[in-house]
Amino acid sequence: MAATHTGFGGLVRAWRDRLSPADAGLPVTSGRRAPGLRREELAQLAGLSVDYVLRLEQGRAKHPSAQVVGALARALQLSRPERDQLYRAAGLLPPRDGTVSTHVPAGVQRLAARLRDVPIGVFAADWTLVWWNAMWAALFGDPSAVPATERNLARAVFTGAAPPVRSERGDEAFALSLVADLKDAVSRYPLDARLDRLVRELRETSGAFARYWATETAAAVHSSERKTIKHPEVGDIQFDCDVLLVPGADLRMVTYTTAAGSADASKLDLLRVTGGRPVTAP
Template sequence: MAPSRSGFPGLLRAWRDRLSPADAGFTVTDGRRAPGLRREELAQLAGLSVDYVLRLEQGRAKNPSSQVVGALARALQLSRTERDQLYRGAGLLPPQDGTVSTHVPAGVQRLAVRLGDVPIGVFTADWTLVWWNTMWSALHGDPAVLPTAERNLARALFGDGAARASMLPVRSERGPDALAASIVADLKDAASRYPADAQLDRLVRELRETSDAFAHQWATPTAAAQHTTDRKTIRHPRIGDILLDCDVLIVPGADLRMVTYTAAAGSSGAGKLDLLRVTGGSQARVNNAPGQYT
Protein backbone atom coordinates (compact mmCIF):
# COMPACT_ATOMS: atom_id res chain seq x y z
CA MET A 1 0.00 0.00 0.00
CA ALA A 2 1.34 3.43 -0.96
CA PRO A 3 1.94 5.89 1.88
CA SER A 4 -0.52 8.71 2.34
CA ARG A 5 2.12 11.43 2.05
CA SER A 6 2.90 12.54 -1.50
CA GLY A 7 5.95 14.05 -3.09
CA PHE A 8 9.52 12.82 -2.79
CA PRO A 9 10.16 14.10 0.78
CA GLY A 10 6.90 12.62 2.08
CA LEU A 11 7.49 9.27 0.36
CA LEU A 12 10.97 9.08 1.80
CA ARG A 13 9.83 9.78 5.36
CA ALA A 14 6.82 7.46 5.15
CA TRP A 15 8.78 4.51 3.81
CA ARG A 16 11.60 5.07 6.29
CA ASP A 17 9.06 4.96 9.12
CA ARG A 18 7.60 1.75 7.70
CA LEU A 19 10.75 -0.37 7.40
CA SER A 20 11.59 -2.56 10.40
CA PRO A 21 15.19 -2.03 11.60
CA ALA A 22 15.49 -5.81 12.10
CA ASP A 23 14.60 -6.44 8.43
CA ALA A 24 17.33 -3.99 7.46
CA GLY A 25 19.93 -5.78 9.57
CA PHE A 26 20.01 -3.52 12.63
CA THR A 27 19.77 -4.72 16.22
CA VAL A 28 16.60 -3.47 17.92
CA THR A 29 17.14 -2.44 21.54
CA ASP A 30 14.71 -1.54 24.31
CA GLY A 31 13.76 2.10 24.46
CA ARG A 32 13.98 2.67 20.72
CA ARG A 33 11.57 5.47 19.85
CA ALA A 34 11.72 5.49 16.06
CA PRO A 35 8.93 3.35 14.53
CA GLY A 36 11.14 2.42 11.60
CA LEU A 37 14.63 3.27 10.47
CA ARG A 38 16.47 6.20 11.96
CA ARG A 39 17.66 8.76 9.48
CA GLU A 40 21.30 7.84 10.09
CA GLU A 41 20.49 4.17 9.46
CA LEU A 42 18.92 4.95 6.10
CA ALA A 43 21.95 7.10 5.25
CA GLN A 44 24.27 4.20 6.12
CA LEU A 45 22.31 1.71 4.05
CA ALA A 46 22.13 4.01 1.03
CA GLY A 47 25.73 5.24 1.25
CA LEU A 48 24.71 8.86 1.73
CA SER A 49 25.50 11.44 4.37
CA VAL A 50 22.94 11.97 7.14
CA ASP A 51 22.81 15.66 6.26
CA TYR A 52 21.92 14.86 2.64
CA VAL A 53 19.12 12.49 3.69
CA LEU A 54 17.81 15.20 6.04
CA ARG A 55 17.82 17.77 3.24
CA LEU A 56 16.04 15.32 0.91
CA GLU A 57 13.33 14.71 3.52
CA GLN A 58 12.92 18.44 4.12
CA GLY A 59 12.74 19.17 0.39
CA ARG A 60 15.86 21.36 0.54
CA ALA A 61 17.93 19.04 -1.66
CA LYS A 62 16.52 19.14 -5.16
CA ASN A 63 16.94 16.85 -8.16
CA PRO A 64 18.57 13.72 -6.69
CA SER A 65 20.26 11.58 -9.30
CA SER A 66 18.84 8.28 -10.51
CA GLN A 67 21.70 6.51 -8.74
CA VAL A 68 20.75 8.13 -5.43
CA VAL A 69 17.05 7.30 -5.89
CA GLY A 70 17.91 3.71 -6.82
CA ALA A 71 20.09 3.33 -3.73
CA LEU A 72 17.32 4.74 -1.51
CA ALA A 73 14.77 2.39 -3.09
CA ARG A 74 16.99 -0.61 -2.35
CA ALA A 75 17.72 0.59 1.18
CA LEU A 76 14.01 1.06 1.85
CA GLN A 77 13.23 -2.38 0.36
CA LEU A 78 10.58 -0.97 -1.96
CA SER A 79 8.53 -3.00 -4.40
CA ARG A 80 8.92 -2.22 -8.09
CA THR A 81 5.74 -0.15 -8.07
CA GLU A 82 6.93 1.82 -5.05
CA ARG A 83 10.37 2.24 -6.57
CA ASP A 84 8.82 3.71 -9.71
CA GLN A 85 6.72 6.04 -7.55
CA LEU A 86 9.88 7.25 -5.79
CA TYR A 87 11.56 7.94 -9.15
CA ARG A 88 8.56 9.92 -10.35
CA GLY A 89 8.45 11.81 -7.07
CA ALA A 90 12.03 12.89 -7.77
CA GLY A 91 11.07 14.03 -11.27
CA LEU A 92 12.84 11.09 -12.93
CA LEU A 93 11.72 8.37 -15.32
CA PRO A 94 11.71 4.95 -13.64
CA PRO A 95 14.10 2.32 -15.02
CA GLN A 96 12.75 1.02 -18.30
CA ASP A 97 11.92 -2.56 -19.17
CA GLY A 98 14.57 -4.13 -21.37
CA THR A 99 17.48 -2.75 -19.34
CA VAL A 100 19.54 -4.46 -16.63
CA SER A 101 17.66 -4.09 -13.35
CA THR A 102 19.39 -2.94 -10.17
CA HIS A 103 16.29 -3.56 -8.06
CA VAL A 104 16.84 -5.97 -5.14
CA PRO A 105 13.49 -7.32 -3.87
CA ALA A 106 12.77 -6.90 -0.18
CA GLY A 107 12.55 -10.67 0.33
CA VAL A 108 16.05 -11.12 -1.05
CA GLN A 109 17.39 -8.44 1.29
CA ARG A 110 15.63 -9.95 4.31
CA LEU A 111 17.05 -13.38 3.46
CA ALA A 112 20.56 -11.99 3.08
CA VAL A 113 20.29 -10.06 6.35
CA ARG A 114 19.34 -13.25 8.19
CA LEU A 115 22.42 -14.97 6.76
CA GLY A 116 24.68 -12.30 8.23
CA ASP A 117 27.40 -14.79 9.24
CA VAL A 118 27.99 -15.59 5.56
CA PRO A 119 29.73 -13.23 3.10
CA ILE A 120 27.01 -12.27 0.61
CA GLY A 121 27.10 -9.99 -2.41
CA VAL A 122 24.19 -9.39 -4.78
CA PHE A 123 25.07 -8.71 -8.42
CA THR A 124 23.03 -7.61 -11.42
CA ALA A 125 22.99 -9.39 -14.78
CA ASP A 126 26.08 -7.46 -15.89
CA TRP A 127 27.95 -8.44 -12.68
CA THR A 128 27.67 -5.06 -10.98
CA LEU A 129 27.58 -5.31 -7.19
CA VAL A 130 24.47 -3.59 -5.80
CA TRP A 131 24.12 -5.05 -2.28
CA TRP A 132 26.54 -6.60 0.20
CA ASN A 133 26.85 -7.30 3.91
CA THR A 134 29.52 -6.73 6.52
CA MET A 135 31.11 -10.13 6.02
CA TRP A 136 31.48 -9.46 2.29
CA SER A 137 33.39 -6.29 3.13
CA ALA A 138 35.48 -8.15 5.70
CA LEU A 139 36.41 -10.84 3.15
CA HIS A 140 36.89 -8.80 -0.03
CA GLY A 141 37.50 -5.27 1.24
CA ASP A 142 34.85 -2.58 1.53
CA PRO A 143 33.21 -1.79 -1.87
CA ALA A 144 32.43 1.59 -0.31
CA VAL A 145 35.78 2.90 -1.51
CA LEU A 146 34.86 2.34 -5.17
CA PRO A 147 32.71 4.47 -7.47
CA THR A 148 29.62 2.79 -8.91
CA ALA A 149 31.10 1.87 -12.28
CA GLU A 150 34.08 0.17 -10.67
CA ARG A 151 31.95 -2.17 -8.55
CA ASN A 152 31.77 -4.55 -11.46
CA LEU A 153 33.38 -8.00 -11.60
CA ALA A 154 34.20 -7.78 -15.32
CA ARG A 155 36.07 -4.53 -14.71
CA ALA A 156 37.88 -6.15 -11.78
CA LEU A 157 39.02 -9.00 -14.03
CA PHE A 158 39.74 -7.14 -17.27
CA GLY A 159 39.89 -3.41 -16.49
CA ASP A 160 42.78 -1.23 -15.44
CA GLY A 161 41.05 0.98 -12.88
CA ALA A 162 40.14 0.92 -9.21
CA ALA A 163 38.16 -2.33 -9.47
CA ARG A 164 41.19 -4.24 -10.73
CA ALA A 165 43.49 -2.64 -8.15
CA SER A 166 41.18 -3.52 -5.27
CA MET A 167 40.58 -7.16 -6.19
CA LEU A 168 42.31 -9.64 -3.88
CA PRO A 169 44.28 -12.53 -5.40
CA VAL A 170 41.89 -15.44 -5.99
CA ARG A 171 42.73 -18.97 -7.11
CA SER A 172 39.97 -21.17 -8.54
CA GLU A 173 40.00 -24.96 -8.48
CA ARG A 174 38.60 -24.81 -12.02
CA GLY A 175 41.80 -23.23 -13.27
CA PRO A 176 43.21 -19.71 -13.76
CA ASP A 177 41.02 -18.78 -16.74
CA ALA A 178 37.71 -20.36 -15.79
CA LEU A 179 36.27 -17.39 -13.89
CA ALA A 180 37.16 -14.89 -16.62
CA ALA A 181 35.66 -17.09 -19.32
CA SER A 182 32.44 -17.63 -17.37
CA ILE A 183 32.00 -13.89 -16.68
CA VAL A 184 32.40 -13.12 -20.38
CA ALA A 185 29.83 -15.82 -21.14
CA ASP A 186 27.43 -14.18 -18.69
CA LEU A 187 27.97 -10.77 -20.30
CA LYS A 188 27.30 -12.21 -23.75
CA ASP A 189 24.05 -13.66 -22.46
CA ALA A 190 23.10 -10.35 -20.79
CA ALA A 191 23.90 -8.39 -23.97
CA SER A 192 21.62 -10.67 -26.00
CA ARG A 193 18.76 -10.16 -23.51
CA TYR A 194 19.28 -6.43 -22.92
CA PRO A 195 20.31 -5.00 -26.31
CA ALA A 196 18.96 -1.54 -25.37
CA ASP A 197 20.94 -1.21 -22.13
CA ALA A 198 23.36 1.67 -22.67
CA GLN A 199 25.43 0.96 -19.56
CA LEU A 200 25.99 -2.68 -20.52
CA ASP A 201 26.88 -1.67 -24.07
CA ARG A 202 29.36 0.89 -22.74
CA LEU A 203 30.96 -1.71 -20.44
CA VAL A 204 31.44 -4.21 -23.26
CA ARG A 205 32.80 -1.60 -25.70
CA GLU A 206 35.19 -0.25 -23.08
CA LEU A 207 36.60 -3.67 -22.20
CA ARG A 208 36.88 -4.75 -25.85
CA GLU A 209 38.91 -1.61 -26.57
CA THR A 210 41.17 -1.72 -23.50
CA SER A 211 41.66 -5.44 -22.80
CA ASP A 212 43.09 -7.85 -25.34
CA ALA A 213 42.12 -10.75 -23.09
CA PHE A 214 38.49 -9.62 -22.96
CA ALA A 215 38.39 -8.93 -26.71
CA HIS A 216 39.74 -12.43 -27.38
CA GLN A 217 37.19 -14.04 -25.06
CA TRP A 218 34.37 -11.98 -26.56
CA ALA A 219 35.32 -13.03 -30.09
CA THR A 220 35.62 -16.70 -29.16
CA PRO A 221 32.53 -18.51 -30.46
CA THR A 222 32.87 -21.47 -28.08
CA ALA A 223 30.40 -21.05 -25.25
CA ALA A 224 31.87 -21.12 -21.74
CA ALA A 225 29.93 -22.29 -18.73
CA GLN A 226 28.18 -19.52 -16.86
CA HIS A 227 29.54 -18.65 -13.43
CA THR A 228 27.65 -20.70 -10.85
CA THR A 229 29.67 -22.70 -8.31
CA ASP A 230 33.38 -22.85 -7.52
CA ARG A 231 35.89 -23.56 -4.81
CA LYS A 232 38.23 -20.64 -4.32
CA THR A 233 41.28 -19.69 -2.32
CA ILE A 234 41.22 -15.98 -1.46
CA ARG A 235 44.44 -14.37 -0.26
CA HIS A 236 43.36 -12.02 2.50
CA PRO A 237 45.91 -9.32 3.45
CA ARG A 238 45.55 -9.95 7.21
CA ILE A 239 44.54 -13.58 7.50
CA GLY A 240 46.25 -15.19 4.53
CA ASP A 241 44.82 -17.86 2.23
CA ILE A 242 41.17 -18.80 2.90
CA LEU A 243 39.71 -21.83 1.08
CA LEU A 244 35.95 -21.41 0.63
CA ASP A 245 33.03 -22.76 -1.37
CA CYS A 246 31.61 -20.05 -3.62
CA ASP A 247 28.01 -20.53 -4.74
CA VAL A 248 26.05 -18.31 -7.11
CA LEU A 249 22.31 -18.42 -6.47
CA ILE A 250 20.07 -17.08 -9.23
CA VAL A 251 17.05 -15.04 -8.10
CA PRO A 252 14.15 -16.02 -10.40
CA GLY A 253 12.23 -13.10 -11.83
CA ALA A 254 14.77 -10.52 -10.69
CA ASP A 255 17.79 -11.51 -12.84
CA LEU A 256 20.10 -11.16 -9.87
CA ARG A 257 22.98 -13.32 -8.64
CA MET A 258 23.47 -13.82 -4.92
CA VAL A 259 27.09 -14.86 -4.34
CA THR A 260 27.84 -16.62 -1.06
CA TYR A 261 31.03 -17.94 0.55
CA THR A 262 30.86 -20.80 3.06
CA ALA A 263 33.12 -23.43 4.61
CA ALA A 264 32.47 -26.80 6.22
CA ALA A 265 32.22 -26.75 10.00
CA GLY A 266 35.56 -27.40 11.66
CA SER A 267 37.57 -26.62 8.54
CA SER A 268 40.40 -24.11 8.33
CA GLY A 269 38.20 -21.90 6.14
CA ALA A 270 35.43 -21.88 8.75
CA GLY A 271 37.92 -20.87 11.45
CA LYS A 272 39.22 -18.03 9.31
CA LEU A 273 35.69 -16.82 8.56
CA ASP A 274 35.09 -16.77 12.33
CA LEU A 275 38.24 -14.69 12.74
CA LEU A 276 37.06 -12.29 10.01
CA ARG A 277 33.72 -12.00 11.78
CA VAL A 278 35.48 -10.82 14.92
CA THR A 279 38.23 -8.66 13.45
CA GLY A 280 36.67 -7.37 10.25
CA GLY A 281 33.02 -6.99 11.13
CA SER A 282 33.10 -3.46 12.43
CA GLN A 283 32.68 -1.81 9.01
CA ALA A 284 29.41 -0.83 7.36
CA ARG A 285 26.54 -3.19 8.23
CA VAL A 286 25.10 -3.48 4.74
CA ASN A 287 25.27 -1.20 1.76
CA ASN A 288 24.04 -0.50 -1.74
CA ALA A 289 25.50 2.94 -2.28
CA PRO A 290 24.80 4.97 -5.41
CA GLY A 291 28.06 6.58 -6.43
CA GLN A 292 30.50 6.83 -3.61
CA TYR A 293 30.72 5.61 -0.06
CA THR A 294 31.23 8.67 2.10
Protein backbone atom coordinates in the same frame (compact mmCIF):
# COMPACT_ATOMS: atom_id res chain seq x y z
CA MET B 1 1.49 -0.53 2.13
CA ALA B 2 1.19 2.74 0.27
CA ALA B 3 3.01 5.83 1.49
CA THR B 4 0.75 8.77 2.35
CA HIS B 5 3.30 11.45 1.44
CA THR B 6 3.76 12.16 -2.25
CA GLY B 7 6.84 14.43 -2.13
CA PHE B 8 10.25 12.82 -2.44
CA GLY B 9 11.27 13.56 1.14
CA GLY B 10 7.90 12.47 2.49
CA LEU B 11 8.09 9.18 0.62
CA VAL B 12 11.58 8.46 1.94
CA ARG B 13 10.49 9.24 5.53
CA ALA B 14 7.32 7.14 5.29
CA TRP B 15 9.12 4.13 3.82
CA ARG B 16 11.99 4.50 6.31
CA ASP B 17 9.49 4.42 9.18
CA ARG B 18 7.92 1.16 8.00
CA LEU B 19 11.13 -0.88 7.42
CA SER B 20 12.18 -3.09 10.31
CA PRO B 21 15.89 -2.95 11.17
CA ALA B 22 15.87 -6.76 11.42
CA ASP B 23 14.63 -7.05 7.83
CA ALA B 24 17.46 -4.73 6.78
CA GLY B 25 20.03 -6.95 8.51
CA LEU B 26 20.68 -4.47 11.33
CA PRO B 27 20.80 -5.29 15.05
CA VAL B 28 17.63 -4.43 16.96
CA THR B 29 18.54 -2.64 20.17
CA SER B 30 16.40 -1.56 23.09
CA GLY B 31 15.36 2.04 23.51
CA ARG B 32 14.28 2.64 19.92
CA ARG B 33 11.54 5.26 19.87
CA ALA B 34 10.19 4.14 16.49
CA PRO B 35 9.95 0.69 14.85
CA GLY B 36 11.51 1.77 11.56
CA LEU B 37 15.01 2.67 10.45
CA ARG B 38 16.91 5.56 11.89
CA ARG B 39 18.12 8.12 9.39
CA GLU B 40 21.71 7.09 10.11
CA GLU B 41 20.87 3.48 9.31
CA LEU B 42 19.26 4.38 5.98
CA ALA B 43 22.30 6.45 5.08
CA GLN B 44 24.56 3.50 5.89
CA LEU B 45 22.50 1.06 3.82
CA ALA B 46 22.30 3.41 0.83
CA GLY B 47 25.95 4.48 0.97
CA LEU B 48 25.02 8.14 1.48
CA SER B 49 25.93 10.72 4.11
CA VAL B 50 23.49 11.27 6.97
CA ASP B 51 23.43 15.00 6.19
CA TYR B 52 22.43 14.36 2.58
CA VAL B 53 19.61 12.01 3.60
CA LEU B 54 18.40 14.66 6.07
CA ARG B 55 18.42 17.35 3.38
CA LEU B 56 16.57 15.04 0.97
CA GLU B 57 13.89 14.32 3.56
CA GLN B 58 13.51 17.99 4.39
CA GLY B 59 13.34 18.99 0.74
CA ARG B 60 16.49 21.10 0.96
CA ALA B 61 18.41 18.86 -1.45
CA LYS B 62 16.78 18.94 -4.87
CA HIS B 63 17.12 16.73 -7.94
CA PRO B 64 18.86 13.58 -6.61
CA SER B 65 20.56 11.53 -9.29
CA ALA B 66 19.20 8.25 -10.63
CA GLN B 67 22.07 6.51 -8.83
CA VAL B 68 20.99 8.01 -5.48
CA VAL B 69 17.32 7.17 -6.05
CA GLY B 70 18.21 3.60 -6.99
CA ALA B 71 20.36 3.22 -3.86
CA LEU B 72 17.54 4.52 -1.66
CA ALA B 73 14.98 2.25 -3.34
CA ARG B 74 17.15 -0.80 -2.65
CA ALA B 75 17.91 0.26 0.93
CA LEU B 76 14.20 0.85 1.61
CA GLN B 77 13.33 -2.53 0.03
CA LEU B 78 10.70 -0.96 -2.21
CA SER B 79 8.50 -2.93 -4.56
CA ARG B 80 8.86 -2.17 -8.25
CA PRO B 81 5.81 0.16 -8.35
CA GLU B 82 7.09 1.99 -5.26
CA ARG B 83 10.53 2.29 -6.82
CA ASP B 84 8.98 3.85 -9.92
CA GLN B 85 6.99 6.23 -7.72
CA LEU B 86 10.20 7.36 -6.00
CA TYR B 87 11.89 8.00 -9.36
CA ARG B 88 8.94 10.10 -10.52
CA ALA B 89 8.90 12.05 -7.26
CA ALA B 90 12.55 12.92 -7.97
CA GLY B 91 11.61 14.14 -11.44
CA LEU B 92 13.23 11.15 -13.13
CA LEU B 93 11.97 8.48 -15.47
CA PRO B 94 11.92 5.01 -13.88
CA PRO B 95 14.27 2.41 -15.36
CA ARG B 96 12.87 1.13 -18.65
CA ASP B 97 11.90 -2.42 -19.34
CA GLY B 98 14.49 -4.05 -21.56
CA THR B 99 17.42 -2.70 -19.54
CA VAL B 100 19.45 -4.45 -16.85
CA SER B 101 17.61 -4.10 -13.56
CA THR B 102 19.41 -3.22 -10.33
CA HIS B 103 16.25 -3.67 -8.27
CA VAL B 104 16.65 -6.17 -5.41
CA PRO B 105 13.27 -7.49 -4.20
CA ALA B 106 12.56 -7.14 -0.50
CA GLY B 107 12.31 -10.91 -0.06
CA VAL B 108 15.83 -11.39 -1.42
CA GLN B 109 17.17 -8.74 0.96
CA ARG B 110 15.37 -10.25 3.94
CA LEU B 111 16.73 -13.71 3.10
CA ALA B 112 20.28 -12.43 2.74
CA ALA B 113 19.96 -10.34 5.92
CA ARG B 114 19.08 -13.43 7.92
CA LEU B 115 22.26 -15.13 6.69
CA ARG B 116 24.39 -12.46 8.31
CA ASP B 117 27.25 -14.84 9.14
CA VAL B 118 27.79 -15.60 5.43
CA PRO B 119 29.50 -13.15 3.04
CA ILE B 120 26.81 -12.41 0.42
CA GLY B 121 26.89 -10.14 -2.60
CA VAL B 122 24.00 -9.66 -5.03
CA PHE B 123 24.90 -8.87 -8.65
CA ALA B 124 22.82 -7.63 -11.58
CA ALA B 125 22.84 -9.41 -14.95
CA ASP B 126 25.89 -7.37 -16.04
CA TRP B 127 27.79 -8.40 -12.88
CA THR B 128 27.39 -5.04 -11.18
CA LEU B 129 27.31 -5.40 -7.39
CA VAL B 130 23.99 -3.95 -6.21
CA TRP B 131 23.67 -5.29 -2.63
CA TRP B 132 26.02 -6.73 -0.02
CA ASN B 133 26.07 -7.50 3.67
CA ALA B 134 28.56 -6.60 6.39
CA MET B 135 30.45 -9.89 6.03
CA TRP B 136 30.98 -9.27 2.31
CA ALA B 137 32.46 -5.86 3.17
CA ALA B 138 34.67 -7.44 5.84
CA LEU B 139 35.97 -10.01 3.34
CA PHE B 140 36.44 -7.83 0.25
CA GLY B 141 36.48 -4.28 1.59
CA ASP B 142 33.58 -1.86 1.82
CA PRO B 143 32.05 -1.43 -1.67
CA SER B 144 30.50 1.89 -0.63
CA ALA B 145 34.02 3.34 -0.63
CA VAL B 146 34.19 2.64 -4.39
CA PRO B 147 32.22 4.70 -6.94
CA ALA B 148 29.07 2.85 -8.01
CA THR B 149 30.28 2.74 -11.62
CA GLU B 150 33.37 0.80 -10.47
CA ARG B 151 31.46 -1.95 -8.64
CA ASN B 152 31.36 -4.18 -11.68
CA LEU B 153 33.06 -7.56 -11.29
CA ALA B 154 33.92 -7.98 -14.99
CA ARG B 155 35.54 -4.55 -15.10
CA ALA B 156 37.52 -5.32 -11.92
CA VAL B 157 38.70 -8.70 -13.23
CA PHE B 158 39.81 -7.46 -16.65
CA THR B 159 41.46 -4.27 -15.35
CA GLY B 160 43.34 -6.05 -12.57
CA ALA B 161 41.41 -4.30 -9.79
CA ALA B 162 39.69 -7.42 -8.46
CA PRO B 163 40.61 -8.77 -5.00
CA PRO B 164 43.13 -11.64 -4.93
CA VAL B 165 40.85 -14.66 -5.44
CA ARG B 166 42.09 -18.04 -6.72
CA SER B 167 39.55 -20.39 -8.24
CA GLU B 168 40.03 -24.16 -8.47
CA ARG B 169 38.88 -23.91 -12.10
CA GLY B 170 41.62 -21.41 -12.87
CA ASP B 171 41.54 -17.70 -13.66
CA GLU B 172 40.90 -18.18 -17.37
CA ALA B 173 37.82 -20.36 -16.83
CA PHE B 174 36.39 -17.78 -14.45
CA ALA B 175 37.10 -14.91 -16.86
CA LEU B 176 35.49 -16.85 -19.73
CA SER B 177 32.36 -17.42 -17.65
CA LEU B 178 32.06 -13.67 -17.02
CA VAL B 179 32.35 -12.94 -20.75
CA ALA B 180 29.73 -15.59 -21.53
CA ASP B 181 27.38 -13.98 -19.00
CA LEU B 182 27.91 -10.55 -20.54
CA LYS B 183 27.24 -11.92 -24.03
CA ASP B 184 24.00 -13.41 -22.75
CA ALA B 185 23.06 -10.11 -21.10
CA VAL B 186 23.74 -8.16 -24.32
CA SER B 187 21.44 -10.52 -26.25
CA ARG B 188 18.65 -10.01 -23.73
CA TYR B 189 19.16 -6.29 -23.04
CA PRO B 190 20.15 -4.76 -26.40
CA LEU B 191 18.87 -1.32 -25.38
CA ASP B 192 20.90 -1.03 -22.18
CA ALA B 193 23.33 1.86 -22.69
CA ARG B 194 25.35 1.12 -19.53
CA LEU B 195 25.92 -2.47 -20.58
CA ASP B 196 26.91 -1.36 -24.09
CA ARG B 197 29.45 1.10 -22.64
CA LEU B 198 30.90 -1.57 -20.37
CA VAL B 199 31.45 -4.04 -23.22
CA ARG B 200 32.92 -1.42 -25.56
CA GLU B 201 35.26 -0.19 -22.82
CA LEU B 202 36.54 -3.67 -22.01
CA ARG B 203 36.97 -4.62 -25.67
CA GLU B 204 39.08 -1.48 -26.16
CA THR B 205 41.16 -1.68 -22.98
CA SER B 206 41.62 -5.41 -22.34
CA GLY B 207 43.23 -7.68 -24.90
CA ALA B 208 42.08 -10.75 -22.97
CA PHE B 209 38.47 -9.58 -22.93
CA ALA B 210 38.54 -8.78 -26.65
CA ARG B 211 39.98 -12.23 -27.38
CA TYR B 212 37.39 -14.01 -25.24
CA TRP B 213 34.60 -11.91 -26.71
CA ALA B 214 35.56 -13.05 -30.21
CA THR B 215 35.43 -16.68 -29.09
CA GLU B 216 32.24 -18.69 -29.46
CA THR B 217 31.11 -19.54 -25.95
CA ALA B 218 27.95 -21.05 -24.53
CA ALA B 219 26.11 -19.39 -21.67
CA ALA B 220 27.97 -19.87 -18.41
CA VAL B 221 26.77 -22.54 -16.00
CA HIS B 222 27.73 -21.66 -12.45
CA SER B 223 28.36 -24.54 -10.07
CA SER B 224 29.76 -24.73 -6.58
CA GLU B 225 33.54 -24.36 -6.57
CA ARG B 226 36.39 -23.92 -4.14
CA LYS B 227 37.99 -20.49 -3.99
CA THR B 228 40.87 -19.14 -1.95
CA ILE B 229 40.79 -15.49 -0.91
CA LYS B 230 43.91 -13.77 0.41
CA HIS B 231 42.76 -11.35 3.10
CA PRO B 232 45.30 -8.73 4.25
CA GLU B 233 44.56 -9.33 7.94
CA VAL B 234 43.94 -13.09 8.30
CA GLY B 235 45.71 -14.54 5.26
CA ASP B 236 44.34 -17.22 2.93
CA ILE B 237 40.79 -18.48 3.52
CA GLN B 238 39.31 -21.35 1.53
CA PHE B 239 35.61 -21.10 0.72
CA ASP B 240 32.90 -22.94 -1.12
CA CYS B 241 31.54 -20.31 -3.52
CA ASP B 242 28.00 -20.70 -4.83
CA VAL B 243 26.13 -18.55 -7.35
CA LEU B 244 22.37 -18.68 -6.76
CA LEU B 245 20.07 -17.32 -9.46
CA VAL B 246 17.00 -15.32 -8.41
CA PRO B 247 14.10 -16.29 -10.70
CA GLY B 248 12.13 -13.38 -12.10
CA ALA B 249 14.66 -10.78 -10.96
CA ASP B 250 17.70 -11.68 -13.12
CA LEU B 251 20.03 -11.40 -10.15
CA ARG B 252 22.93 -13.54 -8.93
CA MET B 253 23.41 -14.07 -5.22
CA VAL B 254 27.04 -15.03 -4.56
CA THR B 255 27.76 -16.73 -1.22
CA TYR B 256 31.00 -17.80 0.46
CA THR B 257 30.83 -20.50 3.14
CA THR B 258 33.36 -22.46 5.19
CA ALA B 259 33.13 -25.86 6.88
CA ALA B 260 32.09 -25.61 10.53
CA GLY B 261 34.98 -26.01 12.97
CA SER B 262 37.66 -25.59 10.31
CA ALA B 263 40.61 -23.20 10.45
CA ASP B 264 38.96 -21.27 7.64
CA ALA B 265 35.80 -20.88 9.73
CA SER B 266 37.92 -19.50 12.59
CA LYS B 267 39.43 -16.90 10.27
CA LEU B 268 35.95 -15.94 9.08
CA ASP B 269 34.83 -15.61 12.72
CA LEU B 270 37.71 -13.20 13.30
CA LEU B 271 36.61 -11.11 10.33
CA ARG B 272 33.10 -11.10 11.75
CA VAL B 273 34.40 -9.62 14.99
CA THR B 274 36.82 -7.11 13.49
CA GLY B 275 34.86 -6.21 10.37
CA GLY B 276 38.02 -6.92 8.38
CA ARG B 277 39.89 -4.02 9.98
CA PRO B 278 43.39 -4.35 11.45
CA VAL B 279 43.52 -5.48 15.07
CA THR B 280 45.86 -3.37 17.22
CA ALA B 281 46.99 -3.99 20.75
CA PRO B 282 45.55 -1.61 23.40
